[in-house]
Amino acid sequence: MQTLWRAFCLLVLLSQPAWAQPPATGSGQIQDRLKAVMADPAALKAAVEAGRKASFFCANCHGEGGNSKAPEVPNLAGQNASYLLEQIRKFGAGERKDQFMEGMIKVLKDEERMQIALYYAESKVAPGRADPNLALRGRDTFTRLCTRCHGEKAYGNETIPRLAGQKIPYLQTTITRYRDKTGVRNNELMAIATAPLKNEDVAAIANYLTQMP
Ligand code: HEC
Ligand code: HEC
Incomplete structure (x- = not known):
């Protein structure tokens, strides 16, 4: 199913002429605009509604309201808006690697990126099921490191992602990528933080995080 969608997405991308793509602006300008919209209740409401419409295509993989049905596709629901916007920028700039995300994001204008980020941030994440023993072990390691x-409740903040309620396989893959410096996700802080983790620790942490509300 996902493979089919990926093929379809690629077709859509290839049908977009290069000159139709909006110029990508730096992270500062659009992050400032995001803050201004968040501070204005009427503008926020309008942006969330526009984001709901603009995200119809994303729902094929990230699920209705940003609760993904596929294990390797992250939930976007409840994620911090400025983190989402920054990751969208990174895909667009090729700083974060994913063949399909990189291409898809390029066709979105800055304003649409912001609206989609706000829409997902306002959605509620549905926590996943975990192995209780692993989750207990994961709690200790997570608390220590x-x-x-990421905060005690794993909600993160403006620049740090929420982890509570995220999918186990996505968490495991992502944490391992930072630790092993595969070049898919480059972040020095995360490379240092994950360096001491064994694969069992990663599995335990993922089980702990997925069931958090
Ligand atoms: C073909 C499936 C697919 C579609 C359609 C799709 N995505 Fe994704 N998206 C993914 C996958 C897979 C990842 C995880 C990439 C990785 O492993 O790092 C991802 C990751 C992301 C992330 C990073 C989340 C995080 O927690 O760091 C954001 C943000 C995102 N997508 C936004 C979007 C938006 C906005 C759209 C619609 C314009 C969209 N995606 C459409 C598959 C998809
Ligand atoms: C010094 C601060 C810091 C510490 C300590 C830290 N993180 Fe992070 N973490 C970050 C930042 C910043 C990011 C976003 C990096 C990026 O843009 O790729 C991040 C991203 C992540 C992501 C990606 C989430 C997503 O939606 O894609 C995961 C998973 C994660 N951290 C897990 C952990 C775990 C598990 C630990 C403990 C072993 C940890 N982090 C410790 C700062 C930290």
Whole structure:
């Protein structure tokens, strides 16, 4: 199913002439605009509604309202808006690697990117099921190594992602990529933080995080 969608997405992308793509602006300008919209309730409401419409295509993989049905596709629901916007920028700039995400994001204008980020941030994430023993072990490791940035409830903040309620396979893949410096996701802080983790620790942390509300 996902393979089919990926093929379809690629077709859509290839049918977009290069000159139709909007110029990508730096992260500062659009992040400032995001803050301004978030501070204005009427503008926020309008942006969330526009984001709901603009995200119809994303729902094929990320699910209705940003709760993904596919294990390797992250939930976007409840994620921090400025983190989402920054990751969208990174895909667009090729700083974060995913063949399909990189291409797809290029066809979105800055304003649409912001609206989609706000829409998903406002949606509620549906926590996943976990192995209780693994989750218990994961809690200890997470508390020791990760809460100082991601927070006790794993909600993150403006620049740090929410992890609570995220999918187990996506978490495992992602944490391992930072640790092993595969070049898919480059972040020095995360490379250092994950360096001491064994694969069992990664599995335990993922089980702990997925069931968090
Ligand atoms: C063909 C399936 C597919 C579609 C359609 C799709 N995505 Fe994704 N998206 C993915 C996958 C897979 C990943 C995880 C990439 C990785 O492994 O890092 C991802 C990751 C992301 C992330 C990073 C989330 C995080 O927690 O870091 C954001 C943001 C995102 N997508 C936004 C979008 C938006 C906005 C759209 C619609 C314009 C969209 N995606 C459409 C498959 C898809
Ligand atoms: C010093 C601060 C810091 C510490 C400590 C830290 N993180 Fe992070 N983490 C970040 C930042 C910043 C990002 C976003 C990096 C990026 O843009 O790729 C991130 C991203 C992540 C992501 C990607 C989420 C997504 O939606 O794609 C995961 C998973 C994660 N961290 C797990 C952990 C775990 C597990 C630990 C403890 C072993 C940890 N982090 C410790 C700062 C930190």
